[in-house]
Amino acid sequence: MVNHQQFEAAWTAVKKRLRLELGDNTFQSWIRPLSLLELRAPGTVVLGVPTSFMRDYVRSHFADRLTALWRTEEPEVGLVDFMVTPRMAATAAAAATAVPVPPPAAANGSLPLAARAALPLAGAARPAAAYAPAPIGATAAVSAAVSVPAAAIREDVGVGAPLDPRFTFDNFVVGKSNELAHAAARRVAEGEAVKFNPLFLYGGVGLGKTHLMHAIAWALREKAPEKKVIYLSAEKFMYQFIRALRFKDTMAFKEQFRSVDILMIDDVQFISGKDSTQEEFFHTFNALVDHNRQVIISADRSPTDLEGIEERIRSRLGWGLVADIHPTDYELRLGILEQKIEGLGPIDVPRRVLEFLAHRITSNVRELEGALNRVVAFAELVGRPVTIDMAQEVLQDLLRANDRRVTIEEIQRKVADYYGVRLNDLLSARRARVVARPRQVAMYLAKQLTSRSLPEIGRKFGGRDHTTVIHAVRKIEELCAADSSFHDDIDSLRRMLEA
Ligand SMILES: Nc1ncnc2c1ncn2[C@@H]1O[C@H](COP(=O)(O)OP(=O)(O)OP(=O)(O)O)[C@@H](O)[C@H]1O
Numbered sequence: 293m294v295n296h297q298q299f300e301a302a303w304t305a306v307k308k309r310l311r312l313e314l315g316d317n318t319f320q321s322w323i324r325p326l327s328l329l330e331l332r333a334p335g336t337v338v339l340g341v342p343t344s345f346m347r348d349y350v351r352s353h354f355a356d357r358l359t360a361l362w363r364t365e366e367p368e369v370g371l372v373d374f375m376v377t378p379r380m381a382a383t384a385a386a387a388a389t390a391v392p393v394p395p396p397a398a399a400n401g402s403l404p405l406a407a408r409a410a411l412p413l414a415g416a417a418r419p420a421a422a423y424a425p426a427p428i429g430a431t432a433a434v435s436a437a438v439s440v441p442a443a444a445i446r447e448d449v450g451v452g453a454p455l456d457p458r459f460t461f462d463n464f465v466v467g468k469s470n471e472l473a474h475a476a477a478r479r480v481a482e483g484e485a486v487k488f489n490p491l492f493l494y495g496g497v498g499l500g501k502t503h504l505m506h507a508i509a510w511a512l513r514e515k516a517p518e519k520k521v522i523y524l525s526a527e528k529f530m531y532q533f534i535r536a537l538r539f540k541d542t543m544a545f546k547e548q549f550r551s552v553d554i555l556m557i558d559d560v561q562f563i564s565g566k567d568s569t570q571e572e573f574f575h576t577f578n579a580l581v582d583h584n585r586q587v588i589i590s591a592d593r594s595p596t597d598l599e600g601i602e603e604r605i606r607s608r609l610g611w612g613l614v615a616d617i618h619p620t621d622y623e624l625r626l627g628i629l630e631q632k633i634e635g636l637g638p639i640d641v642p643r644r645v646l647e648f649l650a651h652r653i654t655s656n657v658r659e660l661e662g663a664l665n666r667v668v669a670f671a672e673l674v675g676r677p678v679t680i681d682m683a684q685e686v687l688q689d690l691l692r693a694n695d696r697r698v699t700i701e702e703i704q705r706k707v708a709d710y711y712g713v714r715l716n717d718l719l720s721a722r723r724a725r726v727v728a729r730p731r732q733v734a735m736y737l738a739k740q741l742t743s744r745s746l747p748e749i750g751r752k753f754g755g756r757d758h759t760t761v762i763h764a765v766r767k768i769e770e771l772c773a774a775d776s777s778f779h780d781d782i783d784s785l786r787r788m789l790e791a
Pocket residue numbers: 352459463464465466470495496497498499500501502503504559592628657658661
């Protein structure tokens with residue numbers, strides 16, 4: 293077990309590495325406000341974050357890297373978790389009030405966190421002073437009427453979430469996989485008549501959905517500053533709705549959303565299963581569309597594949613333009629690396645290293661960008677030139693993870709081989725136990741080893757329903773728990789697939 297001093301020293305080392313990898317702006321905005329809280333058994337480091345928005349952002353963007361770096365320092369660390377700490381929120385809030393924020397058009401680098409937290413999206417033409425956390429519409433009444441700690445109010449101030457100044461159209465590289473989504477986003481950003489409503493952008497993790505939404509917002513601020521634009525995550529929408537319910541202030545909540553010209557909700561899959569939030573979301577959505585206001589939604593899957601969201605909502609979400617962002621191809625990855633390298637200072641990264649990265653880091657753009665940052669940070673830190681060998685050494689974990697991506701088709705083939713059944717039978721409607729059990733195993737492994745959704749997996753198994761996949765997953769879990777030799781079979785299949 294590490295002692296307190298070691299623990300603090302490890303945290304300092306982790307931060308130092310991250311500062312080099314992420315650059316000063318990103319570090320100041322997202323990592324510096326974190327505080328070390330505790331090492332909880334078994335091996336979980338708990339970090340304090342000032343706001344829940346920040347917790348969500350840091351968790352989705354930096355948690356993997358934080359965990360990996362912690363592990364390098366303290367091998368017993370298996371997980372990094374985050375906890376919102378009100379004391380820090382109060383500090384962040386105080387800072388937010390104090391820091392004047394420059395007009396967004398002038399923002400080239402990242403804004404300090406406190407300033408960003410204070411940046412409401414609506415009304416770009418306001419004077420600078422108005423960028424202090426001024427509540428939109430009736431939110432002021434909410435704040436005055438209820439007695440909650442200042443920090444809690446502050447976090448809610450401004451319905452929208454802050455925008456990342458790096459996420460503009462200028463910084464977005466267009467390729468085959470994202471050209472439709474990009475063209476649609478550009479069209480919406482013209483701010484003229486609403487052509488398709490909603491615009492539904494979907495695609496896998498880290499492929500640029502948030503980037504495009506922020507780019508629309510930045511562009512609109514310049515072209516149509518009179519328009520009221522709100523961007524926020526579905527989680528934040530949910531949080532605000534629940535808060536309004538708790539404080540019996542749903543009228544104000546409705547008002548602030550229904551008076552916008554353009555509403556963007558990111559990662560809408562997160563409202564799945566939350567019935568009352570879904571209902572409110574649906575009403576807000578309908579009210580805006582009926583009044584010809586533009587709604588833009590993003591999700592990690594298509595409207596029809598949104599599990600846990602009511603059918604009427606799913607179908608309504610698909611009424612406008614549904615634009616998917618496909619996984620990147622080699623050319624696009626190379627183009628993105630070339631564009632990102634421009635912002636990384638004077639360090640020389642030979643083209644063949646960029647080509648190597650574009651070939652090998654295929655999972656998503658966020659990882660690709662992270663890989664480039666790591667290589668450059670390492671080169672700067674140890675004063676070595678950037679070479680393919682060095683990139684291989686620095687990115688061992690990432691390269692291994694990218695090599696290990698398993699497809700559903702591979703799983704089906706391997707499972708069919710293992711149990712000696714024909715692939716066609718595995719995908720057929722046959723219910724005989726000799727085929728049905730291997731089919732369930734393959735569905736289970738598909739759920740475990742790929743990022744495919746349940747409906748997608750169902751479709752790959754002869755067009756079955758997602759409930760069949762859920763049933764298969766549960767069945768295999770039960771069998772694994774009850775029968776150790778069955779468990780060993782599944783384990784060896786998993787190892788073969790991951791090898
Ligand atoms: N075409 C692109 N050109 C330049 N940068 C890109 C492109 N696509 C993605 N990125 C970058 O990749 C990173 C991840 O993108 P983003 O956060 O928009 O992904 P996302 O699809 O919203 O992911 P998530 O599902 O996790 O929310 C960002 O830094 C973004 O700038």
